[in-house]
Every structure is written in structure tokens, then in C-alpha cells.
Amino acid sequence: MPTRILTPEYVNGIFKGLKISPEPKAEPAHGLTPPALNKSIQYKRCMLQLRSKGDRPLEKYIFLSSLKQYDEEMFYAILMANMPEICPLIYTPTVGDACLNFSHIYRKPEGLYVSIEDKGSIKNVLRVWPHKDKARITVVTDGSRILGLGDLGVNGMPISIGKLSLYIAGAGFKPESTLPICLDLGTNNAKNLDDPLYLGLRRKRVDDKEMDEFMDEFMHAMAEVFPNILVQFEDFSTDHAFHYLERYQNTAKVPVFNDDIQGTGAVVLSGFVNAAKLSSEASGRDLTDHRVLFLGAGSAGVGVAKQVMSFFTLQGLSEEEAKSRIWFIDSQGMITADRPKLQAHKIYFARKDYSGPPLKNLLDIIDYVKPTALVGLSTMRGAFTKEAVEKMAELNPRPIIFPLSNPVSLSECEFKDAIEWTDGKVIFASGSPFLPYTYKGKEYYPGQGNNMYVFPGIGFGGVLSKCKHVTPSMVENASLALAESLTQEERDMGLIYPKLTRVREVSMQIAARVIHVAQEEHVDRNAPLRHMDDEHLLEFARKRSWYPRVPSS
Numbered sequence: 001m002p003t004r005i006l007t008p009e010y011v012n013g014i015f016k017g018l019k020i021s022p023e024p025k026a027e028p029a030h031g032l033t034p035p036a037l038n039k040s041i042q043y044k045r046c047m048l049q050l051r052s053k054g055d056r057p058l059e060k061y062i063f064l065s066s067l068k069q070y071d072e073e074m075f076y077a078i079l080m081a082n083m084p085e086i087c088p089l090i091y092t093p094t095v096g097d098a099c100l101n102f103s104h105i106y107r108k109p110e111g112l113y114v115s116i117e118d119k120g121s122i123k124n125v126l127r128v129w130p131h132k133d134k135a136r137i138t139v140v141t142d143g144s145r146i147l148g149l150g151d152l153g154v155n156g157m158p159i160s161i162g163k164l165s166l167y168i169a170g171a172g173f174k175p176e177s178t179l180p181i182c183l184d185l186g187t188n189n190a191k192n193l194d195d196p197l198y199l200g201l202r203r204k205r206v207d208d209k210e211m212d213e214f215m216d217e218f219m220h221a222m223a224e225v226f227p228n229i230l231v232q233f234e235d236f237s238t239d240h241a242f243h244y245l246e247r248y249q250n251t252a253k254v255p256v257f258n259d260d261i262q263g264t265g266a267v268v269l270s271g272f273v274n275a276a277k278l279s280s281e282a283s284g285r286d287l288t289d290h291r292v293l294f295l296g297a298g299s300a301g302v303g304v305a306k307q308v309m310s311f312f313t314l315q316g317l318s319e320e321e322a323k324s325r326i327w328f329i330d331s332q333g334m335i336t337a338d339r340p341k342l343q344a345h346k347i348y349f350a351r352k353d354y355s356g357p358p359l360k361n362l363l364d365i366i367d368y369v370k371p372t373a374l375v376g377l378s379t380m381r382g383a384f385t386k387e388a389v390e391k392m393a394e395l396n397p398r399p400i401i402f403p404l405s406n407p408v409s410l411s412e413c414e415f416k417d418a419i420e421w422t423d424g425k426v427i428f429a430s431g432s433p434f435l436p437y438t439y440k441g442k443e444y445y446p447g448q449g450n451n452m453y454v455f456p457g458i459g460f461g462g463v464l465s466k467c468k469h470v471t472p473s474m475v476e477n478a479s480l481a482l483a484e485s486l487t488q489e490e491r492d493m494g495l496i497y498p499k500l501t502r503v504r505e506v507s508m509q510i511a512a513r514v515i516h517v518a519q520e521e522h523v524d525r526n527a528p529l530r531h532m533d534d535e536h537l538l539e540f541a542r543k544r545s546w547y548p549r550v551p552s553s
């Protein structure tokens, strides 16, 4: 039966609601399927079955997961044609529930599990993977900080799977080039350890020394078994996230980046670039005068702040001046340099210019800092209270409020509330998706400040350029490419991120920019691409991008 690869134009048609059309005929398995079954009917059946599960997202997750296993191309065709509907089911927020319930809903292997008991023979475990030569991108978690849900141990595997589904749908990685990995170094989660169905090792987490030994062996083995792979670290607890990024980003034989530190930094910088312009247009304030207050100083908060500093340095401020535009609050209050036993990752941003009594309350800190932007990466549901948001609106004609914690149940505030409390003035982005909200007869659209907008493009550009390392400049430029990708229509709608339906095209722009920077920094190894200008790099990325095949006629 004739099949054809979906072209970008064809898929754009699907995005516009055309679904799978024109009507394809039956599949080759003549006799094994009912006579009238064809891909078009199959597509409609899948959507009908999915939607019949109503408001039960975990059931939808399980359904989609099974679909991916028995008809991968249909899964991706459905995902790509219905991003705003399906993405929240395979990614945040539902993936959070999938992780919490993983040991109960597990059905089939979908990735590699490497446990501390494999120490000494990790290579042998990696060699079990069936598509060794094809593997190009891996998401590796140790399950120790899954979204804002804490230590979930081996139940963190769905986060690696979900991110890689977005690599495929978002950037066009071939499915067989993706490799989900969950490292099992034990768990300190008592609920898991007490659960008779828990699928991980029934032991506490190993100490840092043993983890270092394990990780060194793991990274060596990865480079040997998968020499062409790019490694994304995901959802390691904050101390380990910084530690392993530093340990491997310039030394590992395969390129490495940390999504929570660098991917989140890039996506928030991008949203902030667009938000600050809108906010400054309303206030007349110079872009260099923005003041950013972070609630949460973990890997995500500090990673984002480091990236947001380049917003200021790109305006011509020095590093010190850029740093002075940023304040942090953690569980003990505003972070100041005189606080004893400050954790290493908090020292850089600790304020040296405050000497009063410790400030602990968000309202008092807003009064003191007078921020133009409030960024939440705290895992604290509802931490941006009505009073705090109203105060931001008193201080700013258009306050920037980014409650970025995931999943949605941990969001620092809801979109609807932020709109009402600011009388529609807020410039808003959240980590997990919210629906548009109509207020006083006008429809408002929330932004989704989630690293899913950048990691597919960073990974695709990195792999196409065959980069040796993922450099800070590659990440920063991914962010700027995302910021620049807004169309006039999106700007007119007041958006600060492109529509999710355009994620594939946006990823191509990011990938092309990442390749360009990899070349500039001489970390690329794909020599023929060096002769291409930016337009040709974009074309090259588009051509390499995978689309699900569906029968056409």
C-alpha cells in the first residue's frame, strides 16, 4: 500500500484541524484487520476513545502510552496535530501523576534502567538497548526531584519518556534515536519503600561518594556504547544537578546539558525578553531598570537567574550590575550574604547590600525590592497570594508574574486569579498549562514558560552539528531564537511565547541557531554544514526532521 512521509506543509494542514486527510485506504495487513479499517478511521477511533475518558487524565495517559507502543506513528500524528490537547497528557501536568503511579501502571519496557547494583558492569546493561547505533539523544534522570514532587526513585521514568516524546514531536528526532534512562540509586521516599508494588530497589539513596563513582562509570560507558549521543540530565536534586553539570559539561566524551538549569534558564530568558518589552512600554521604564524577584533558589531558580542576567548584559550592563537586578527568596526568607551556612549555589546571588533584620515575608520583600517581575520556582502552591499579586500591580502598570513550578497543582498562582487580581494587566507565564480566560469580555492567553520550548531545538541543533559540548552560548542563543520566533499575530495577541502548535517550526529555528553558534565556537564536528549560511542551516534542519508516515491514498 502506498505510504508517504508527511511533509511540513501537510502537517501544518493537520495543525489547522484538517486531521489526517485525504482519506487513506486500508493497511497492508490484509485479513488480519477488519476490511474497513484504515488510518483515517483509526485516527478518529483513537481520538474518540481518548476523549471518551473525559476528565480522567491518567487514564488518557495510559491509553496514549499503549497507543505509542502499538502504533507509534499514529501516536505522533495525533500528538502533533493536537499539541495543546495532548501535550498536557503526556507531559506536565499529567506526567506528574504518571510518575506518582508508575509502579502501579507500568506495562512494558520503554527505556533503560541502570541501578547501583549494576556498578562495575554498567556497559553491559547499556548494551541491552536494541537501537544502539541509532541512539542520538537521551534524557537521564535519577528520579530524585521529579517536577516539584520530590524524590520518586524509579517512578521518575515517565519524565524521561515524556521529554523524549517532545523531542520527537517538537523537533523531529526519529523515535528510534531516543533513549529514556532512569538511574536507580535508591530512594529516600518512604511511601515508595513501603509500597509492595514499587519497582525500584528497596533501599535508601547511596552517599555522594558512591554516586560519583557510579556516575563516572555511567558517563564513560555511555560514550563507549552510544558515541553519538547527546545527554540531557533531568530532575536530579539541586545539589547533584549543579555538581554533575559542572563535572561533565566540558569533560565528558559526549555532549551534556542540564535541562532544569540550562533549558529552564533559556526558556525563561526568552519569555522575559518579550515580557520586559511589554512591561517597559507600559511603564516607560528603561529595560535595564527591571528588577527580578525569585521565589525558590534551587537548580531551576538559580539556573534561570544566571540566564536572565544576560538580558541585562545584552543591554550593556556589567556582570555586577546585572546581578544587582536580581533578588532571591528561599524557605528562610530573602537570601543575604550574612546568612550562616549558605549553600554553595546560593552564594553568587546573596545580597550584600541589605543589613536590616532578616526579611521573611513575601509582602515585606516585595515592599523592599519593588520588583517588576516575580518568578516562582519554589514548588509552593499558591505562594503568590492575592495580596502579593495586587502589590505587584500597584508597583507596575504591567507586572510580570511567572509561577513556573510544576505540575499545575504546585503552581504559585493560577492564571484566572492573576488576571482578576491585576485587572487584566499581568504578563503571565506558568510552568504547566492553563486555559485562556475571559475577563470583562476580553479573552486572555497564558504563556507556558516551560523548557519544552527549547530543549528539542537545543538537542536537535546539537546532534545535527555533532557538537562536542553544549556551550553556554549555544543555550543563550537558543533562548534568543525562541524570543525572536514570535509572529506578528502572536505579538498582537500579547503572547510572549509562540503558540504550541508552532513548536516544530520554532525548534527548527532554534536548531539552526544552535548549529551556527556551535560552529562559531568550534565545538561542531559536522564539517559539511560549515559551508551553509543560516537559511541553508534552517533548510537542512527541516529536511532532517522526522514526521510520522501516514497512508495517503
Ligand SMILES: NC(=O)C1=CN([C@@H]2O[C@H](COP(=O)(O)OP(=O)(O)OC[C@H]3O[C@@H](n4cnc5c(N)ncnc54)[C@H](OP(=O)(O)O)[C@@H]3O)[C@@H](O)[C@H]2O)C=CC1
Residues within 6 Å of the ligand: 145, 146, 147, 148, 149, 237, 238, 259, 260, 264, 267, 295, 296, 297, 298, 299, 300, 301, 329, 330, 331, 332, 333, 377, 378, 379, 380, 404, 405, 406, 407, 410, 430, 431, 432, 449, 450, 451, 452
Ligand atoms: N517551568 C519549567 O520549565 C521548570 C520548572 N521547574 C520547577 O521548579 C520547581 C523547583 O525546582 P528545583 O529548583 O529543582 O527544586 P528545589 O527543591 O531544589 O528548589 C525549590 C526552592 O524553593 C524554595 N522553597 C521551598 N519552600 C519555600 C517557601 N515556603 N518559601 C520560599 N521558598 C521556598 C527552596 O528553599 P530552600 O533552598 O531553603 O530549601 C528551594 O530554594 C519545581 O516545581 C519544578 O517543577 C523546574 C524546571 C523547569
Ligand SMILES: CC(=O)C(=O)O
Residues within 6 Å of the ligand: 092, 146, 147, 148, 235, 259, 260, 405, 406, 431, 450, 451, 452
Ligand atoms: C519542566 C521541568 O523540567 C520540571 O518541572 O522539572
Ligand SMILES: [Mg+2]
Residues within 6 Å of the ligand: 147, 234, 235, 259, 260
Ligand atoms: Mg525537569
